[in-house]
Amino acid sequence: MKNFDIIALGELNVDLILNQIEGEPEVGKEKFAKQMTLTLGSSTAIFAANAAALGAKVAFCGMIGDDSFGDLVETSLQKKGVDTRFLIRQNKYATGATICMSYDEDRANLTYQGAMDYMSLDDIDPEVFKAAKHIHISSIYMQSGVKRDLMKILELCKQNGVTVSLDSQWDPAEKWDLNWKQVLPMLTVFMPNETELKFLTRCETLEEAIETIRPYTNAAVIKCGSKGSILMRKGQPDRKQAALLNKNVVDCIGAGDSFNSGFIARLAAGDDLVRCQEYGNMTGAVNTTAAGGTTAFTCREDVEKIGRERFGWQ
Numbered sequence: 001m002k003n004f005d006i007i008a009l010g011e012l013n014v015d016l017i018l019n020q021i022e023g024e025p026e027v028g029k030e031k032f033a034k035q036m037t038l039t040l041g042s043s044t045a046i047f048a049a050n051a052a053a054l055g056a057k058v059a060f061c062g063m064i065g066d067d068s069f070g071d072l073v074e075t076s077l078q079k080k081g082v083d084t085r086f087l088i089r090q091n092k093y094a095t096g097a098t099i100c101m102s103y104d105e106d107r108a109n110l111t112y113q114g115a116m117d118y119m120s121l122d123d124i125d126p127e128v129f130k131a132a133k134h135i136h137i138s139s140i141y142m143q144s145g146v147k148r149d150l151m152k153i154l155e156l157c158k159q160n161g162v163t164v165s166l167d168s169q170w171d172p173a174e175k176w177d178l179n180w181k182q183v184l185p186m187l188t189v190f191m192p193n194e195t196e197l198k199f200l201t202r203c204e205t206l207e208e209a210i211e212t213i214r215p216y217t218n219a220a221v222i223k224c225g226s227k228g229s230i231l232m233r234k235g236q237p238d239r240k241q242a243a244l245l246n247k248n249v250v251d252c253i254g255a256g257d258s259f260n261s262g263f264i265a266r267l268a269a270g271d272d273l274v275r276c277q278e279y280g281n282m283t284g285a286v287n288t289t290a291a292g293g294t295t296a297f298t299c300r301e302d303v304e305k306i307g308r309e310r311f312g313w314q
Contacts, residue, residue: 005056005268007086007132009124009153010044011116011142012062013096014069021101024108033101039292040076041098042116043169044138046254046293049080050261050283051136053297056268059083061128063119069095070115080294088123090115111172113142120145121152129160134188134268136260137164140178141171147178154186163188165264167256169196176200181216189267190220191260197222210238221263221277223256223284231277241277244285244311254293259284261297282307 020034040049044062052058060082064070066089073095074084096114100107123145128135135157140147157164166187168178176199184190190213194206203209206222210232213220220232228243262283266276283297286306290296297303307313 001131002133003057003131004059004083004133006048006051006134006136006264007059007061007128008044008048008051008082008136008138009061009128009146010047010136010138011042011096011113012045012060012064012073012087013041013098013111013114013116014072015039015041015098015100017100017102019102021103024103025101038072040073042096042139043167043254043257044136045073045077046257047136047138047167047261047264048077048082049294050254050258050287050297051265052081053294053299054261054265054283054303055300056265057083059086059128059131061086061088061124063088063090063093063115063123065089065093065095065115066091067095069097086125086128088115088119093118111142116142117144119143121149121156124153126156129156129162132162134163134165134264136167136264138167138257138260139169140166141169141173150178150183151186154183158186163267165189165191165260165267167191167260168200171199174199176202180213184213184216184220185218187218189263189273190217191223191263192220193223193225193256219273221273221280223259225255229259229277229281231273233273239274239277241281244281244307244313246285246288246310249288250291252288253291255284255287257293258287258297278313282311282313285311285313 017037018033093115098111201209201212222230231239259280263276263280
């Protein structure tokens with residue numbers, strides 16, 4: 001019995017966001033910030049919250065500490081409509097945290113991985129693989145246990161008839177040591193952005209990177225920011241979808257995760273990959289109309305209304 005359209009398997013942390021900072025940090029000196037926000041962080045959490053807002057039945061599988069930050073993570077997910085029964089709470093490690101220092105249109109981040117780095121397949125309730133129609137895995141470079149056990153996780157998805165997507169995201173260590181030749185054939189859809197794909201394949205151009213992964217790929221959608229997205233499908237020509245550009249961007253935080261949420265919400269609902277790509281482009285654009293990664297995602301009807309009225313989406 002598939003109780004959930006999507007189970008998100010990924011990192012969880014809080015974000016401590018500092019704004020209006022008086023200068024850059026210097027060792028041995030103290031600076032002031034005029035604004036501070038403590039909120040739910042992580043790319044996978046943005047994905048899960050927005051997919052739930054779009055009408056998918058979503059649960060989260062991730063590890064947090066038995067601490068106040070863990071409480072904030074759990075209650076924040078629940079408020080977004082995400083089921084938290086598969087969260088793993090333990091007292092060996094603290095909940096992860098990222099200090100985000102904002103400077104105009106750029107930011108400097110410092111992350112303590114904490115509990116997220118220790119979750120492995122042994123910690124995951126086997127019911128996850130029975131209860132999900134689709135599992136979305138994200139941010140594996142932030143989770144060494146998940147990265148180590150990735151092939152076993154993908155094999156369990158296959159054994160239980162679960163479709164699966166992967167957005168490996170940025171590697172903070174910049175080693176890019178994912179064995180993608182082994183991983184890609186196990187995925188329903190691979191979801192990198194163009195920069196990550198070039199680093200992963202060690203290619204100079206996006207075109208070269210696409211050709212490098214083509215023999216191993218069932219389907220992939222490459223996010224290209226203001227240039228839109230490229231859909232790859234085995235045995236079919238690539239499909240470019242132009243971006244829906246916002247002339248008055250509030251910010252782009254979580255735009256890629258919001259693309260993922262739209263794409264996978266429609267995939268789990270049974271839409272074909274072209275419609276998923278079109279919908280993902282729309283949800284990525286809607287993300288930029290409000291601050292933060294989830295503010296614009298109140299419900300599916302509102303998101304689609306913004307898509308139609310501001311971006312001409314159909």
